[in-house]
Amino acid sequence: MNIVRLSSIRKYYRSSAAQALDGVDLELDSGEIHAVVGENGAGKSTLARILCGFERPDSGSLYVKGERADFSSHRDAERAGIGFVPQYSMLAPGLTAAENVALGHEPRRLGPFTDRRRASYEFSLLADRYGFAVDPDAVVASLSAAERREVEILRALARGGSALVLDEPTSILGEKETASLFALVRRLRDSGAGIVYISHRAGEIADLADRVTVLRSGAVERAFAAADVDECELAGLIVSGAACADPDRTEGGRTAGLRGGAAPGEPALVIRGVSQRARGSGSLLRVDLTVRSGEIVSVIALGGNGLETLEDVAAGIVSPDEGDVLVKGRPLARWPGRELRSRVMAYLPTDRENRGLSPKASVAMNAVAGRLFDYSFSEFAAGARPLADAAGMLGGFGVANWKGRRVDTLSGGNRQRVVASRELSGGAEVVVAANPAQGLDRGARSRLFSRLAAMRDSGSAVLLLSSDPDDAAELADRSFALYRGRLIPVERGESFEAAFSKALTGARQ
Amino acid sequence: MRPGFRTRFHIETIHDAGGTKAAVRLVAALASAATLAALAAAFLSSEPSSALRAFFLAPFGTEAAFLSTLELAAPLAVCALGVIVSFRAGHYSLGGEGQAYAGSFAAALAAPVLYEALGPASVPLSILIGASAGALVAAPSAIGKRLAGADVLLTSILVSQGVIFAVDWAIGGPFRDRSSNLVAMEALPRGALLPRLAPPSTLTAASIVALAACLAAAFYFDRTRSGAAHDLYGRNQRFAELQGFDVARLSWAPIIAAGVLHGAAGAMMALGARGTAIRGMSGGIGWSAIGAALVAGSRPQALPFAAVLFAWLDSGSRQASILSDLPPDAGQAIKAVVILAVSARPAIAALRRRR
Numbered sequence A: 001m002n003i004v005r006l007s008s009i010r011k012y013y014r015s016s017a018a019q020a021l022d023g024v025d026l027e028l029d030s031g032e033i034h035a036v037v038g039e040n041g042a043g044k045s046t047l048a049r050i051l052c053g054f055e056r057p058d059s060g061s062l063y064v065k066g067e068r069a070d071f072s073s074h075r076d077a078e079r080a081g082i083g084f085v086p087q088y089s090m091l092a093p094g095l096t097a098a099e100n101v102a103l104g105h106e107p108r109r110l111g112p113f114t115d116r117r118r119a120s121y122e123f124s125l126l127a128d129r130y131g132f133a134v135d136p137d138a139v140v141a142s143l144s145a146a147e148r149r150e151v152e153i154l155r156a157l158a159r160g161g162s163a164l165v166l167d168e169p170t171s172i173l174g175e176k177e178t179a180s181l182f183a184l185v186r187r188l189r190d191s192g193a194g195i196v197y198i199s200h201r202a203g204e205i206a207d208l209a210d211r212v213t214v215l216r217s218g219a220v221e222r223a224f225a226a227a228d229v230d231e232c233e234l235a236g237l238i239v240s241g242a243a244c245a246d247p248d249r250t251e252g253g254r255t256a257g258l259r260g261g262a263a264p265g266e267p268a269l270v271i272r273g274v275s276q277r278a279r280g281s282g283s284l285l286r287v288d289l290t291v292r293s294g295e296i297v298s299v300i301a302l303g304g305n306g307l308e309t310l311e312d313v314a315a316g317i318v319s320p321d322e323g324d325v326l327v328k329g330r331p332l333a334r335w336p337g338r339e340l341r342s343r344v345m346a347y348l349p350t351d352r353e354n355r356g357l358s359p360k361a362s363v364a365m366n367a368v369a370g371r372l373f374d375y376s377f378s379e380f381a382a383g384a385r386p387l388a389d390a391a392g393m394l395g396g397f398g399v400a401n402w403k404g405r406r407v408d409t410l411s412g413g414n415r416q417r418v419v420a421s422r423e424l425s426g427g428a429e430v431v432v433a434a435n436p437a438q439g440l441d442r443g444a445r446s447r448l449f450s451r452l453a454a455m456r457d458s459g460s461a462v463l464l465l466s467s468d469p470d471d472a473a474e475l476a477d478r479s480f481a482l483y484r485g486r487l488i489p490v491e492r493g494e495s496f497e498a499a500f501s502k503a504l505t506g507a508r509q
Numbered sequence B: 001m002r003p004g005f006r007t008r009f010h011i012e013t014i015h016d017a018g019g020t021k022a023a024v025r026l027v028a029a030l031a032s033a034a035t036l037a038a039l040a041a042a043f044l045s046s047e048p049s050s051a052l053r054a055f056f057l058a059p060f061g062t063e064a065a066f067l068s069t070l071e072l073a074a075p076l077a078v079c080a081l082g083v084i085v086s087f088r089a090g091h092y093s094l095g096g097e098g099q100a101y102a103g104s105f106a107a108a109l110a111a112p113v114l115y116e117a118l119g120p121a122s123v124p125l126s127i128l129i130g131a132s133a134g135a136l137v138a139a140p141s142a143i144g145k146r147l148a149g150a151d152v153l154l155t156s157i158l159v160s161q162g163v164i165f166a167v168d169w170a171i172g173g174p175f176r177d178r179s180s181n182l183v184a185m186e187a188l189p190r191g192a193l194l195p196r197l198a199p200p201s202t203l204t205a206a207s208i209v210a211l212a213a214c215l216a217a218a219f220y221f222d223r224t225r226s227g228a229a230h231d232l233y234g235r236n237q238r239f240a241e242l243q244g245f246d247v248a249r250l251s252w253a254p255i256i257a258a259g260v261l262h263g264a265a266g267a268m269m270a271l272g273a274r275g276t277a278i279r280g281m282s283g284g285i286g287w288s289a290i291g292a293a294l295v296a297g298s299r300p301q302a303l304p305f306a307a308v309l310f311a312w313l314d315s316g317s318r319q320a321s322i323l324s325d326l327p328p329d330a331g332q333a334i335k336a337v338v339i340l341a342v343s344a345r346p347a348i349a350a351l352r353r354r355r
Helices: A044-051 A074-079 A097-102 A116-130 A145-159 A175-190 A202-208 A231-238 A307-314 A337-344 A352-356 A363-374 A377-382 A384-396 A412-423 A442-457 A469-475 A496-504 B005-009 B017-044 B048-056 B063-087 B096-148 B152-172 B206-223 B225-235 B237-242 B253-271 B285-295 B300-323 B330-343 B345-354
Strands: A002-013 A018-029 A033-037 A059-064 A067-069 A082-085 A163-167 A194-199 A211-216 A219-225 A267-276 A284-292 A295-300 A322-327 A345-348 A430-434 A461-466 A478-483 A486-490
Touching (some): A002 A044, A018 A044, A018 A194, A018 A219, A033 A231, A044 A163, A097 A116, A097 A145, A116 A145, A145 A175, A175 A194, A175 A202, A194 A202, A211 A231, A267 A307, A267 A430, A267 A461, A284 A307, A284 A322, A284 A461, A284 A486, A295 A442, A295 A469, A307 A430, A307 A461, A337 A345, A345 A352, A345 A412, A352 B237, A363 A412, A363 B225, A377 A384, A377 B225, A384 A412, A412 A442, A430 A442, A442 A461, A442 A469, A461 A469, B017 B048, B017 B285, B017 B300, B017 B330, B048 B300, B063 B096, B063 B206, B063 B285, B096 B152, B096 B253, B096 B285, B206 B225, B206 B300, B253 B285, B285 B300, B300 B330
Parallel strands (some): A033 A194, A082 A163, A295 A461, A345 A430
Antiparallel strands (some): A002 A059, A059 A067, A211 A219, A267 A284, A267 A322, A478 A486
């Protein structure tokens, strides 16, 4: 049975002069997972926003259970039974998990007062029903990215029901959280819900979806049953021109060509005896880690094991409670800010919206922000050189149509490309890359990893922090798992995956 | 335009294309102000035609009236520039009124002494002293922000209110000119005032200073590295820090710079048409400056137009209240609605996007 049908949906953004959707048709049946896939900027998120009432189409029709629907807000979509899990957190950081889920539908007590205990109780029931373990009274700002994603999902489930739209839900989840999410999505499907699953990860789609619609430049390129194609073919459809059979792939399915062969040089980033207290299980306990020039060291962790804290410490966002962080032999805190950030350390943060970008500034300004003071007064005033530099950097990562645009008009993947183009263009000696492939399609991910490998080959020390073991397997020369704040070395043995899964669950301790 | 001129002399911009929106905001503000003024004259006055004539024509009816309206706009533009400097760094300082008042008082206090010593060369020094007084009033907020991360919105308004009470007391008490019915300091010697450019109008060199300040600020924000860093800091402090900008300096310097501009604006009022410091003379300028900055979309190049619009509303409503029975507060009410109308544009744009 058809739950939702979109017919000839068109959407044009005047601010970016972009035809985001151009006559898109989509059907979602009950009890199916319908994947919407495509490159960064293909229109996937716009389609999701229209389906969920955040935006209105310029033309076209939307039908819910056969009835014509016209959503003027997301609340209308929720009333029609459509829940939404956004790509970026839309939670109120100062409220608790339970308050976020209840927001706008708060249980009342004595008239106007919110019944917080009841909200908390209802949250617990919902979380228990779907197998989540988030503390209802935890303030969202203190939750890990994975926990926040769980709260987003619970919020969507609390309102929606018959249809759920998931916009790149695994971009910041680790393996374990991803597996739980997949199990949940399958349970929902089996209970009769329809799921729109937006992603550009071929493996996920092949594993999960029943039907696939491929978007390219805002139009439907192809729609087919997922069983009709294999993962490799699917990857080629998501990114046009992507090679189906990758000659570099090893038997284990990993790209081996990006690993370095040369011996690493001097220690460039040293984390020595670092302990850092953090909320929940995010603390670090006497972490020792050295990254030498010319090597990529990865640290992989599931959510809540201290990866975000390690990112903060390694990037100099916080000073550790105990221990030192040395960059090129000098304590991180003693580096002059401008020199450190513009020449010595490149940093790709997990939280790209708050740390990696100034969303309301232009794309070009974001691209050259790190080298602003390298320009002379007259060069910057004339504008030509910064613009040419921005063009070079952005072009290297495939960001097009950026002139005169603000960053917040770009798609999520293109925003990540802007961060990568700025941070990886200056030949930094130390790179801290935290979940650098989040939101990137296969082509952009491969370009990013090639760039990281090239920097390593030219002598940079790269610390890769990721929730995705595939990143480490593909790129790293040495790897560690972070489990409950302690580093566990991962040996390259007979089975990389097995070593990782043991380390990530603490089985090697 | 000669062929090739554009190619050779075209200056490219690294900013987004949002600048055109400032013109739209100005037109929207002007249209809503004119409509509201007409409605106010029609419904609040028993002599609508006199009120309309007074509101629309009196401020521009003669050359002298037009130039006097420009003079009224000059300190407002400088004050609004202070608002832009502070707001674009993400510091929501609401202390403009007290800073301007302190500037007026300090300039009126220093001008006679300096004039006696230096003659006409005292004028820029008097303005400098006014600007310094504004900076001094802004300093507690700046220091609080830098050292303790104190909320500038609260500290600036608290300090400003204290200063307003103190200056009120000083002008009405020990420094009052007892020979005048006005609660004011002694009238300044003519040579200690800003030179008049086109008598009999009140237009002084303040208008040129204000225009130059707006253009310089536009250049600073659009074409300098420090201006770009200032803006990026205001939009996302963590991002600015991670790009290696001097965030310690940006946490206090724009607050002091805004104080300097507010103080200078106060000094211009005292050394301009008023000719001395009068009790309550800066009343409402802080609010009007925030309104003008909003109407200009925080773009300094649009500020002269926004300031003239607000000066017209002040002058027009005053004239209409004298020449007809329009309530004297009509101008303030219209200003409030214009600010609301202009501030509501993002919400309207968001609604239009949805459609």
